Amino acid sequence: MKVLYTIKDIKEELAKVRSENKTVGLVPTMGALHKGHISLVAKAKTQCDVVVVSVFVNPIQFNNQHDLETYPRTLDEDVEKLRNADCDIVFAPTVEEMYPTQPTEKYSFGILEAVMEGIRRPGHFSGVAVVVRRLFDIVEPNKAFFGEKDFQQLAIIKNLVQQLNYGIEIVPCPIIRADDGLALSSRNTRLSSENRAKAPKIHATLARAAEELMRTMSVADVKKWVMDVFAEDPAFEPEYFEIVEDLTLQPVADWNAANGIVGCIAVWMDDVRLIDIIRFK
Ligand code: AMP
Numbered sequence: 001m002k003v004l005y006t007i008k009d010i011k012e013e014l015a016k017v018r019s020e021n022k023t024v025g026l027v028p029t030m031g032a033l034h035k036g037h038i039s040l041v042a043k044a045k046t047q048c049d050v051v052v053v054s055v056f057v058n059p060i061q062f063n064n065q066h067d068l069e070t071y072p073r074t075l076d077e078d079v080e081k082l083r084n085a086d087c088d089i090v091f092a093p094t095v096e097e098m099y100p101t102q103p104t105e106k107y108s109f110g111i112l113e114a115v116m117e118g119i120r121r122p123g124h125f126s127g128v129a130v131v132v133r134r135l136f137d138i139v140e141p142n143k144a145f146f147g148e149k150d151f152q153q154l155a156i157i158k159n160l161v162q163q164l165n166y167g168i169e170i171v172p173c174p175i176i177r178a179d180d181g182l183a184l185s186s187r188n189t190r191l192s193s194e195n196r197a198k199a200p201k202i203h204a205t206l207a208r209a210a211e212e213l214m215r216t217m218s219v220a221d222v223k224k225w226v227m228d229v230f231a232e233d234p235a236f237e238p239e240y241f242e243i244v245e246d247l248t249l250q251p252v253a254d255w256n257a258a259n260g261i262v263g264c265i266a267v268w269m270d271d272v273r274l275i276d277i278i279r280f281k
Pocket of ligand 1: 029037147
């Protein structure tokens with residue numbers, strides 16, 4: 001496995017790969033890798049000859065300075081995990097390498113960003129798009145792998161590829177959870193032990209809504225029930241819970257309004273913001 005830090009080095013390496021007619025898969029990450037990330041690498045390995053994992057904490061997608069400063073950075077451990085996962089190339093640029101000058105380009109995603117994360121984290125998805133486009137231009141992958149945990153991000157990236165008319169296939173990957181149901185996230189390491197013990201309630205609540213309550217309750221009542229569960233527990237501060245159509249991300253009024261419906265939640269536990277999703281149908 002090669003660990004490369006500069007755009008020049010990775011482009012040279014990938015030129016060799018492409019001259020051998022090998023396909024390239026890209027897994028963009030911000031590091032602090034866990035089994036969720038590794039599952040993306042494993043999927044990429046089954047579909048591409050050469051797998052590139054980028055590790056880059058992208059400052060321009062953080063709209064909260066505290067979150068950026070406390071974001072875990074564990075490159076040595078990440079490299080070890082990627083070696084064990086049979087990754088081929090790690091790309092770990094510095095901020096100066098990715099952004100020699102402050103990026104000025106902006107991306108818009110219409111209705112896809114007029115909901116959920118888009119309205120609560122201004123500039124976030126434009127910042128994601130800037131870095132993902134640069135990674136696409138550097139790596140020129142055949143396929144890129146993204147987790148369904150960041151459900152809105154996945155829709156945004158698919159839209160970005162259409163906007164740019166790039167021929168990159170975006171491959172969605174299912175959420176990997178801890179044994180107690182908590183969706184794995186790099187931010188979980190910042191939870192206090194008390195909050196970590198209570199955090200599985202997020203998935204448990206959403207699972208009950210999807211497996212049981214949707215049979216007897218309206219969309220509006222399920223939404224209210226979920227928000228109330230967290231509002232009534234002092235360990236949690238719910239930010240939103242939306243029940244949306246899976247392609248357009250627009251809220252649905254009833255369970256028959258769309259073929260695919262997912263619930264997306266963001267909750268705070270002290271200063272840690274956790275997101276999760278559940279599929280209703
Ligand atoms: P991040 O490092 O948080 O930017 O995540 C990098 C990629 O890993 C994104 O495509 C995420 O959606 C994906 N990812 C993060 N956590 C999980 C998880 N628990 N299961 C599956 N994919 C995940």
